Amino acid sequence: MIYWLNSLSNTLRAVFVAACVFFIYGCAHTGPVRTVGEGRGSGMRIAILPVENLSGRKAPLEEIRRSLADHVRTLGVQVLDEAATEAYIVRHRIRYTGGVSEAEARTFRNEEGVEAVLIASLELYDDESPPKIGLIARLVSCGDSPTILWMDSVDITGADSPGILALGLIDDPVQLRDKAFAALAGSLNGFFEAKTAAPVPQAAGNRRPETPVTGFGPGGSITVQGERMRGRFGPKIQYDSLFIEPGRRYSVALVPFFNRSDRRDAAEILLLHLASEFVRKPNFSVVEPGVVRQQLLNSRVVMIEGISLSDSDLVSHLLNADLVITGDVMDYQESSGSSGSPMVDFSVMAIDKNSKKVTWSSKSYNKGTDGVLFFDIGKVNTAGELASEMSRKVVEGLLSSEVVHEGKE
Amino acid sequence: MDVRRVILTFLLIVMAACATGPEGVYRDENMDFGSIRSVAVLPFANLSRDQAAGERVRDVFVTQLLATGGLYVIPAGETAKAIMTAGILNPTAPTKDEIIKLATALKAEAVITGVLREYGEVRSGTSTANVISMSLQMTEGQTGRVVWSASSTEGGIGLKDRLLGGGGDPMNDITVKAVDDLLAKLFK
Numbered sequence: 001m002i003y004w005l006n007s008l009s010n011t012l013r014a015v016f017v018a019a020c021v022f023f024i025y026g027c028a029h030t031g032p033v034r035t036v037g038e039g040r041g042s043g044m045r046i047a048i049l050p051v052e053n054l055s056g057r058k059a060p061l062e063e064i065r066r067s068l069a070d071h072v073r074t075l076g077v078q079v080l081d082e083a084a085t086e087a088y089i090v091r092h093r094i095r096y097t098g099g100v101s102e103a104e105a106r107t108f109r110n111e112e113g114v115e116a117v118l119i120a121s122l123e124l125y126d127d128e129s130p131p132k133i134g135l136i137a138r139l140v141s142c143g144d145s146p147t148i149l150w151m152d153s154v155d156i157t158g159a160d161s162p163g164i165l166a167l168g169l170i171d172d173p174v175q176l177r178d179k180a181f182a183a184l185a186g187s188l189n190g191f192f193e194a195k196t197a198a199p200v201p202q203a204a205g206n207r208r209p210e211t212p213v214t215g216f217g218p219g220g221s222i223t224v225q226g227e228r229m230r231g232r233f234g235p236k237i238q239y240d241s242l243f244i245e246p247g248r249r250y251s252v253a254l255v256p257f258f259n260r261s262d263r264r265d266a267a268e269i270l271l272l273h274l275a276s277e278f279v280r281k282p283n284f285s286v287v288e289p290g291v292v293r294q295q296l297l298n299s300r301v302v303m304i305e306g307i308s309l310s311d312s313d314l315v316s317h318l319l320n321a322d323l324v325i326t327g328d329v330m331d332y333q334e335s336s337g338s339s340g341s342p343m344v345d346f347s348v349m350a351i352d353k354n355s356k357k358v359t360w361s362s363k364s365y366n367k368g369t370d371g372v373l374f375f376d377i378g379k380v381n382t383a384g385e386l387a388s389e390m391s392r393k394v395v396e397g398l399l400s401s402e403v404v405h406e407g408k409e
Numbered sequence: 410m411d412v413r414r415v416i417l418t419f420l421l422i423v424m425a426a427c428a429t430g431p432e433g434v435y436r437d438e439n440m441d442f443g444s445i446r447s448v449a450v451l452p453f454a455n456l457s458r459d460q461a462a463g464e465r466v467r468d469v470f471v472t473q474l475l476a477t478g479g480l481y482v483i484p485a486g487e488t489a490k491a492i493m494t495a496g497i498l499n500p501t502a503p504t505k506d507e508i509i510k511l512a513t514a515l516k517a518e519a520v521i522t523g524v525l526r527e528y529g530e531v532r533s534g535t536s537t538a539n540v541i542s543m544s545l546q547m548t549e550g551q552t553g554r555v556v557w558s559a560s561s562t563e564g565g566i567g568l569k570d571r572l573l574g575g576g577g578d579p580m581n582d583i584t585v586k587a588v589d590d591l592l593a594k595l596f597k
Contacts, residue, residue: 304490305488306485
């Protein structure tokens with residue numbers, strides 16, 4: 001091969017090398033290929049609620065819901081027809097479709113015979129070229145204690161994998177939507193396939209309880225080196241005095257975040273991404289956000305700049321939650337134009353039920369171009385995907401962390 | 410004139426100048442800082458053009474102060490509830506009595522207030538960069554006495570920005586640096 005290359009003229013050699021580079025670049029952006037299995041839904045009967053629109057713009061919600069239902073049906077799942085679902089919603093005067101309360105889950109099971117409800121929240125929709133779509137979906141069991149059985153999100157744009165000569169560019173929003181929903185269906189199918197295997201809480205690994213350092217003792221200042229330990233999307237600042245017992249399952253209630261960004265519904269979107277990451281970990285069982293919402297409404301909890309300790313105590317006792325998670329969203333911006341970059345900035349806090357104190361706190365801020373050096377390889381194109389990556393790092397940090405304290409004399 | 414006398418006088422002046430403490434830091438020598446275990450951080454007074462700057466900086470400061478492990482910081486929601494219950498009209502500049510009342514309600518040994526003087530982009534000719542300038546005060550909860558005060562400025566247009574451009578460091582990074590500087594002054 002080298003002899004063959006040497007035999008070419010300089011121009012032809014340069015063209016060949018450039019073609020190889022573009023080919024590799026195109027392959028580097030190919031996302032994971034998801035295939036839908038052979039319908040492992042086992043005839044499970046579910047209802048799909050109307051899609052909650054958190055995108056901040058108009059979107060064809062009915063079309064999206066129908067398309068999602070079609071993809072879910074291919075998994076062998078029985079989907080309650082739209083008319084019956086609408087009739088149930090009207091009968092019970094349900095206005096909020098971003099979650100289910102305990103009462104709604106019970107009546108869904110008793111009246112319609114459904115075993116679970118699929119809740120979808122549209123976080124991003126843009127049908128201008130290149131089109132963009134972002135959806136967070138979860139399957140919640142119906143019954144006395146609704147549980148999140150499965151949760152996942154998909155955030156893609158038509159320009160994610162342009163490939164060589166932009167042949168991979170997707171201009172049609174319907175085609176992009178089908179690609180996104182196929183990925184979600186694949187993830188749901190993976191849940192059905194693994195349904196029989198009981199989750200095993202992960203061992204805490206090298207985790208040790210945090211030993212607080214007395215800052216006012218003799219000696220110098222103390223800083224926590226966040227970024228160098230936790231990678232590209234990890235929290236920049238982290239406080240951790242939470243000890244996760246190996247083999248124990250912690251119940252987590254996510255309380256609405258405080259939105260200080262310019263993006264409407266940013267707090268709801270980030271809460272869902274965090275919930276999605278907690279659901280993935282067998283160490284955590286997430287209280288359905290709809291149940292949390294109803295409990296806060298019933299208890300007339302009013303949050304001023306965040307949840308108070310007494311309200312957190314009330315929530316954790318009513319919902320039997322070991323940890324109450326809340327936080328603030330400072331920035332949540334999608335990329336603007338073809339060369340822009342999304343930006344997400346948030347802080348998370350965990351309040352422990354027993355100690356009634358903040359046992360975890362972190363601050364994360366990232367752009368989609370962080371850590372990108374050449375040819376946009378590794379660039380994150382949507383705020384949703386960025387939030388998802390950052391949330392994953394936060395939850396991983398909660399599970400196993402090494403806090404470093406550097407004493408400076 | 411005797412050259413040795415001139416040099417000696419000059420050295421005495423230089424030594425007197427060096428004898429001063431770190432700039433912009435006040436620390437009450439009679440205060441037992443080791444007795445402070447938990448603090449409440451009140452909303453910062455925002456004198457900058459960015460309306461959300463005060464909350465952004467407060468968020469970074471609270472997380473970083475917690476992360477040092479040296480002090481426990483009362484959550485912002487709890488502090489806000491106590492401010493409302495205590496009837497404090499201007500939480501960015503509370504009176505001595507209001508601080509004592511707040512600290513008692515929150516069971517905090519001290520209360521931290523702050524002023525954000527500058528936050529955002531600064532321009533000089535064709536060069537731009539981000540800058541932050543802030544000061545903090547710690548008031549003891551039982552007596553209402555100021556026991557520590559410090560200020561910090563980070564960012565701005567340096568030689569590199571003037572020669573090469575680039576817009577300076579991102580705002581969050583210089584905020585973290587400024588807060589780090591203040592915490593270093595607090596714990597030293």
